[in-house]
Amino acid sequence: MKVTIASGKGGTGKTTLSTNLAMYMAQQQAVVLCDLDVEEPNSGLFIQGKQIHQQKKFKRIPQWNKAACILCGNCQEVCNFHAVLKLGERVMVFPELCHSCYACSELCPVNALPMQPIPMGELKHSAAGKLSFVDARLDIGQEQAVPLIAQTLDYVDSKFDSTFLKLYDAPPGTSCPVIEATKSADLVLLITEPTPFGLHDLKLTIDTMRELKKDFAVIINRYGIGNDDVLTYCAAEGIKVLAKLPNERKIAELYSRGELIYPQVPEFAKQLKLIADFIVSKQRHSA
């Protein structure tokens, strides 16, 4: 089963939930946690495992072969992203604008723009007991997160079969990187704060999940601050609220040091169990 942990607003506790839930559930079953927030991956700061694999990840962009080129300008014509320009007697490629669609390369009449790999990031795979951990980080200056997220998902699918519970820590927001991180999930857990910002961004994320026709449930973090509007909204919409993680300064302090929360905060552990039980019941149901 694949479970993605997402939120519209950043800093609502995606990484806290992902890492604690993964460690907690790995006491009972084989779990792989995968950090898909490739722009700012943080889960690895909380998981101490033994590294078993590391690889550079590449995207493919066209590379101009001057000797073969007849300067017809077709490449510039077909590129919808303005990533290929014919300037006088030269063709220039702008890698950061290229979406790797292959149109310029494959439609070139003389094969003067072969696709070549360029590095965009790095993937790491480690293990600690029943928990496996995979994360990927985008190189600074690379703008497109989606190709790296897609390759990371492919890696997880190729290395871990369906006997593993797969947990994905998604990037914040509601745009293309989040879609990529949730599109193959069987269940999406939306974590939010009981504040106007939290509620506003939760509604946007719920719209996205409904458009993707995803099964989802809500978890409220820092319960006790703000107001009850998130609960009222979820009740009115018939959305399940799985758990209410407590608001305690101690949790913020543990998080700041990169420590797990549930071994030290009993109320957090109690709420975490509600989430784990829900996932286990879904697993039984689908088995």
Next chain:
Amino acid sequence: MKEIVIISGKGGTGKTSVTAAFAVLGGSSIVVADCDVDAADMHLLLQPVVKKEEDFYSGFGAVIDYNKCVSCGLCANICRYHALSWEDGKYKVSGLACEGCGYCARVCPSEAISMVELNVGKLFISDTKVDSIMVHARLRSGADNSGKLVAKVKQEARQIAEATAKEFVVVDGSPGIGCPVVSSLSGADFVVLVTEPTVSGLHDLKRVSELVAKFHIPAGCIINKADINHAVTQKVESFLSQNNIVHIGNLPYDETFTKAMTIGQTIIEYQDEDLAALLKANWEQIKQLSTKERT
């Protein structure tokens, strides 16, 4: 006119609360641009009254004319995004997967595919309760091209600031280091990094400041929730001094930020004198730093 961009790398460090406080302090001398277009929240604090709105079109999506389609499958073969698939007896386009490259439309032998321009969101120009003009946007859920919408929001904000002789454009950016952040940095005069002293906050600060350095934009940093972990706060401070980032100041871990937000107020309006004094000092320093000639 100077442009100040506020970003954080990590989400939830208090970027928007801090930016909204600066908007109150800047008042009629600034234009505010909310460039966190896929989770824009600043309107909840500044309660803008929309004066002008327009649809934003960017990028393309493939559409199949089934009167012409001969189901040859060439489109699905060449599409690198797996956006075309055989379902219920015909080829269908997944709007979420299609990136609008137009390759399929070019190779389709029966000219059955056309590329239509996409409405990906809305742009708003508003008055706020604090006398600053605000430019903001709403990206359609799941839409691509947030970087382009960010560029458009900034462009509008700059034009208004120039036409009305404002001193500053203050930009609330998005988390991360990807295209919307890169887009929000272009043309900035000064960057304010809002961070928190957590292992994640420091990790993300390092990555985002490396990005800022690539653009050669001078930067300063506010450490929010500074008292949550003194050891990490010290690490952040030494990172700042090693990397020529001005340490603008520290803010305490204080639920007053949340209390003010809950009733739709900025921290300045909420009248917490201590926090307001800190933010005022920060804002004065940022104004000075952003107008300093670059050396």
